[in-house]
Amino acid sequence: MLLAVTMVVLASLACGIGGGGTTAPTEEGEPTPAGQATEAPVATGGEEGMPAISPDALSGLNSYRFRLVWQWQTDAGEAQEMRMEGEETRDPSAQHYIIQTADGTMEWIRIGDTQWTNFGSGWMQSQQEPEETFGDLLGTDNFSDITSSSQSQFVGGETVNGLRTQHYRLELSPAEIAAIAQGEVTDVHSEVWIADESGLPAFVVRYQMGWTGNVPTAEGQTGTVEWTYDIYDVNAPITITAPENAGGLPEDIPAYTGPTSDFFSMEGLISFSTTDDVATVADFYRQELAAQGWTLSSDEDLSGTIMQSWEKAGRQLQVMINTQDGTTSVMLSITTP
Numbered sequence: 001m002l003l004a005v006t007m008v009v010l011a012s013l014a015c016g017i018g019g020g021g022t023t024a025p026t027e028e029g030e031p032t033p034a035g036q037a038t039e040a041p042v043a044t045g046g047e048e049g050m051p052a053i054s055p056d057a058l059s060g061l062n063s064y065r066f067r068l069v070w071q072w073q074t075d076a077g078e079a080q081e082m083r084m085e086g087e088e089t090r091d092p093s094a095q096h097y098i099i100q101t102a103d104g105t106m107e108w109i110r111i112g113d114t115q116w117t118n119f120g121s122g123w124m125q126s127q128q129e130p131e132e133t134f135g136d137l138l139g140t141d142n143f144s145d146i147t148s149s150s151q152s153q154f155v156g157g158e159t160v161n162g163l164r165t166q167h168y169r170l171e172l173s174p175a176e177i178a179a180i181a182q183g184e185v186t187d188v189h190s191e192v193w194i195a196d197e198s199g200l201p202a203f204v205v206r207y208q209m210g211w212t213g214n215v216p217t218a219e220g221q222t223g224t225v226e227w228t229y230d231i232y233d234v235n236a237p238i239t240i241t242a243p244e245n246a247g248g249l250p251e252d253i254p255a256y257t258g259p260t261s262d263f264f265s266m267e268g269l270i271s272f273s274t275t276d277d278v279a280t281v282a283d284f285y286r287q288e289l290a291a292q293g294w295t296l297s298s299d300e301d302l303s304g305t306i307m308q309s310w311e312k313a314g315r316q317l318q319v320m321i322n323t324q325d326g327t328t329s330v331m332l333s334i335t336t337p
Helices: 002-014 174-181 278-291
Strands: 023-025 031-033 063-074 079-089 094-101 104-111 114-118 123-127 151-160 163-171 185-195 204-214 222-232 261-266 269-274 295-302 305-312 315-324 327-335
Touching: 151 185, 163 204, 174 185, 174 204, 278 295, 278 305, 278 315, 278 327
Parallel strands: none
Antiparallel strands: 023 031, 063 079, 063 222, 079 094, 094 104, 104 114, 114 123, 123 261, 151 163, 163 185, 185 204, 204 222, 261 269, 269 327, 295 305, 305 315, 315 327
């Protein structure tokens, strides 16, 4: 539910509505409370209106981190927080996202065409088609429409998250927030800080929004909602690595040496596809598993589907190989006592 509502918020922000309240690192690495950014000289041209933000503004960076914090408290006294954090690098192409709620943590890591996902019960690894998505922060385009769809008041030049910015207060009506809040709201407030650094594109460094009224994550309840989005560590030396104990093949189960695609693995299960025929794949495992000390206990051909059963030191390995429309599918399941 939280994830679904968050995606609605992100989509709405991309169309011109936004923001919340937390802390973020400054240039010196110390937290700066939201709304208390370090003062800097007034940004040039700010009084003439917000600078235009390109839909692909973040694609002009080499790396960055972001934080999205959603906090709410109902009139009944329930207080909760959802936090989403992430980082992205251009070279190598890699992304890392974490979502934390009261119900647990979800995490995604993608490096090149390999993706790891963890919904709280262990890592799953899969192969994905390479995508040119750097800077498209979950499809938000860094709120490019915000500068043209909202009236604003220039507040001043400030340093936020180590970057010189222009600070604007947006004049949003309750009607504009209703789609996000999924109900009636009052006391709407919204502010934006836009990068004003030489050599960097104009992008949203911080965005805040809040209201009193309907709480979309607490059905039928009212209260206060605060939402904050931050971009920081811009062009910092960020390294994204594969998670430890992320599945993959055990050392004594050889990786297939022929052409493969659609690789997927999780604890106890591995699958992939290949253009090689069933017989070729079956012969590979007969030879290579035996060389790794596995003992073949059964080997059957069931109408074109080959089923092999192997044993080693109390472990059981099932290999299933079949073909459809010219593609051979392979699945290995491992049982450990």
